[in-house]
Amino acid sequence: MSVKLISTIAELREHLKREKATGAIVGLVPTMGALHAGHTRLIGQAVQECGHVVVTLFVNPIQFNQQGDYQRYPRTVDDDLEVCERHGAHVLFAPSLEEMYPHEQRAFVEVTHLGDHLCGEHRPGHFRGVTTVVMKLFNIARPDRAYFGEKDAQQLALISRMAGDLNLPVTIVAVPTVREHDGLALSSRNKHLDPEQRRVAVALYEALRAGEAAIARGTRNSGEVIKEARRAIDQYPEVRLEYFEVVDPEQLQPVSEITGPVRLAGAIWVGSTRLIDNLLCAPSKLENEPVPKLAESTLN
Numbered sequence: 001m002s003v004k005l006i007s008t009i010a011e012l013r014e015h016l017k018r019e020k021a022t023g024a025i026v027g028l029v030p031t032m033g034a035l036h037a038g039h040t041r042l043i044g045q046a047v048q049e050c051g052h053v054v055v056t057l058f059v060n061p062i063q064f065n066q067q068g069d070y071q072r073y074p075r076t077v078d079d080d081l082e083v084c085e086r087h088g089a090h091v092l093f094a095p096s097l098e099e100m101y102p103h104e105q106r107a108f109v110e111v112t113h114l115g116d117h118l119c120g121e122h123r124p125g126h127f128r129g130v131t132t133v134v135m136k137l138f139n140i141a142r143p144d145r146a147y148f149g150e151k152d153a154q155q156l157a158l159i160s161r162m163a164g165d166l167n168l169p170v171t172i173v174a175v176p177t178v179r180e181h182d183g184l185a186l187s188s189r190n191k192h193l194d195p196e197q198r199r200v201a202v203a204l205y206e207a208l209r210a211g212e213a214a215i216a217r218g219t220r221n222s223g224e225v226i227k228e229a230r231r232a233i234d235q236y237p238e239v240r241l242e243y244f245e246v247v248d249p250e251q252l253q254p255v256s257e258i259t260g261p262v263r264l265a266g267a268i269w270v271g272s273t274r275l276i277d278n279l280l281c282a283p284s285k286l287e288n289e290p291v292p293k294l295a296e297s298t299l300n
Contacts, residue, residue, distance in 0.1 A: 003085045006093050009140050015091065016054070016141060024051035028143035028170075030134060033057040033094075034074035034188035035083040038178040042147040045175055047088040050145055055084050056137055057094040062105060063129030069274075074191050093141070100136065109135045111158045111165070114252050118154050118265050119276060122242055130155055131162050138168060146170050151177040151185045153263060153278045157252055177277075183209070185277045192273040196238075201275060203236040204268045207244060208279045211264045215281050220258045222246040233268065242267040242274070249280055258283055 006012045016026060027050030029042045035055075046053045057080055064070035077094060084092045109131040114120075120127050138146070148156045160172045178186045183205035184198075193201055207229040214228040229244045244266040247254055255262060265278035 003081060003089055004091045005081060006091055007095055008099060009095065012054070012091070012093050012140060016052070019052045020142075022051075025145065026050060026141065026143045027053045028137065028141050028146040029053065029055045029089070030137050030146065030148070031055060031057055031080075032059045032073065032188065033080050034076050034191060035080045036178075036186045036188065036190075038149055038151065038186040040083060040087045041178050042149060042175050043084065043087045043089050045173065046145065046147050049173075052091075053089045054091040054093055054141055054143070055080075055089045056141075057092060058100060058133070058137075060129060060133040061097065061101075062132060063126050065123050065126060072192070074188050100133070105132070108132045109162060109166075111162050114158050114161055115154065117247060117252060117254060118243065118245060119267060120154065122267065127155065127158050131158055134159055135162065135166075138163075138170060143170055145173055147173045147175055149175050149177060151187070151277065153265065154252055157250075179205070185275075187275060189273050189275060193270060197270045197273065200236045200238045201268075201270050201273075203233050203239045203270075204266050204275055204277045206235075207232040207266055208264050208277060211244075211246070212279055212281050215258060215262075216284055218284075220283065222254070222256050222258060222262075225258070225264070229264070229266065238270065240269040242269060 006015060020026065027046035029046050031039055043053065043055060057077065059073050059075065061070050081092055108128050110128045111131055115127040148159060150156060156174055163170055163172050180186065182202045184202050210232040211225045211229040214225045219225055225246055226244055230241065233239055233241050245254055246258065246262050246264055249261055249263040261280065261282040263278055263280050267274060267276045
């Protein structure tokens with residue numbers, strides 16, 4: 001099978017119209033390119049569950065807070081096409097900026113409350129840009145299923161809520177985080193790390209594990225859990241902590257006392273590269289209770 005490269009909305013719609021006429025289930029994997037093993041897990045699951053898989057490649061300018069970050073985001077279209085081919089995707093949709101935004105964007109999609117903390121607090125307007133471009137992609141492709149990684153847990157929560165609140169006929173599928181051997185979550189931004197920065201980038205994962213261990217030992221005060229996480233990061237003076245929070249896994253609001261499952265989430269800067277990660281944790285005394293997940297949900 002040869003993956004089809006499509007760059008216009010009209011061509012993609014016509015292509016998918018033919019596929020849907022055959023009864024094919026369409027899976028969508030939205031990305032900004034620079035595909036890595038985290039993306040290929042998304043693609044692989046989509047291929048297993050859908051008859052026709054579309055990977056999108058679009059570096060979305062309206063979700064970037066800093067123009068420099070947008071300009072330096074990795075762009076590797078030829079390599080991404082090869083990855084799609086190798087992992088069984090049927091289409092790579094790679095529109096130009098002018099195709100996606102032919103004129104100044106005036107209409108936006110905004111999900112309130114869930115973006116008040118974590119990355120939403122530190123990147124004003126970021127999630128409005130994310131939900132808007134995902135809505136555009138949903139409207140363009142009209143997929144049956146759409147695949148997102150749990151590494152971007154806040155993004156996943158907002159997109160799931162958007163789909164539910166707006167009655168979109170799409171199933172949102174959450175796919176677990178893929179990590180390097182030392183625990184570093186895979187990210188396209190990892191390409192910016194030099195060898196020494198790559199070594200210390202594991203600080204965030206170690207902080208998450210330190211917080212998880214504190215909860216497993218019986219710590220129920222979130223402030224104490226955060227202190228344990230900060231101690232782990234302090235072992236790496238080259239790393240700057242942006243935030244580390246303990247939040248409710250569904251509403252993503254900070255909690256002071258841990259009485260049920262929580263999500264530990266943080267962001268760090270290694271040089272000029274920003275990295276995020278998270279872990280879902282449950283107190284051991286509640287281990288027999290169901291743990292909320294960012295799991296597959298049908299929203300229509």
